[in-house]
Amino acid sequence: MDLGISGRTAVVCASTSGLGAATARALGAEGANVVVSGRREDLAKAIAAELPSAVGVAVDLTAPGGPEALLRAANEAFGDVDILVLNGPGPRPATASTLDTESTVKALHDLLLVQQTLVNAVLPGMRERGWGRIVAIASSGVVQPLPNLALSNIGRTALAAYLKSLATDVAADGVTVNLVLPGRIATDRTESLDKAQAERSGRSVDEARADSERSIPARRYGRPEEFGAVTAFLCGAPASYTTGTAVRCDGGLVGVL
Template sequence: MGATELAGAAESLLLAQARLVAAALPAMRERGWGRILAIGSSGVTAPLPGLALSNAGRAALAGYLKTLAAETAADGVTVNLLLPGRIATDRVARLDAAKAEREGRTAEEVAAASRATIPAGRYGTTEEFGAVAAFLCGAPASYLTGTAVRCDGGLVRSL
């Protein structure tokens, strides 16, 4: 991993989101209400092996959002980070298939092994993930800011 690769990760995982926030935040503050919700990865709280660039970029995003939350809470703007675990999406299916190909197993064998590591015993659904996101963006979550919420079926064992 060189400086160029690290800069690319920072651009896509931190700076692009910071620019979006900078564009939207003034209007949120003016209204006295707003929701900033970024989607991260479970690698924020438990770095994933072999994903140094992703881990670094997402950790930087988490630090930025935590700081921003403290700076915007009095203006009625909440800032949170949603951390998905294994959600049943086309991307996860492709990752399972690629791992199966590398290891000479079937995609179902890989998926079953992955599900076995999740206390819930299954992948999450997009509907479940969406419901958590919708809650974080709604009025009932007005006192919830500066936090990283895991939607991972208990996968990450850290506190």
């Protein structure tokens, strides 16, 4: 399938590893001009070098001026942004009963306010041109809160509510807004969560992972490239009538439609 995004410019946040990197690679394979971003310049530039048309930008999106610096670099490299893939670092594991105000505010800043700043900057141009794609890499915790990940559940659910509201506002302007909800995908983040679970339960990491895999109907973790393909589709022309929705890529993990 031709996604119709050859020559389009895509900014992929936090794309030096994991799901962000998989999405950047998928978009690059479809001919998009990709802006790879992350805190480590070497990784951003290395991934960009793999792609046909890409630049790597070192930026901390959670720091003051970070979102503006990323979009300025994108504009200098390729011009107007057509595709914005929102992504951010997962907050530390925590239960709801142990949260404090400071950590909750930080989660909302990193997972909602930073994303809103990016959207506000690119949205007017998308609406004026009559074409745009905004896709957030979120979490299955949006529809079924995940144990011991209260900060992530809070921040990503707030983002989902904002993006659902936004999708209604801009649907008639040719701009779609969607989320992709990963389940257990084999990334460094998932490995760290498995290690934390193993430490809490006094088992090995392999045992913790095996238990997790048994809870998934597909009986395995997803591959990053499988997730990247789903995200890239939502960024493409064939998905022009899909907006305001959350698509799960989780091997059947979440027990609701």
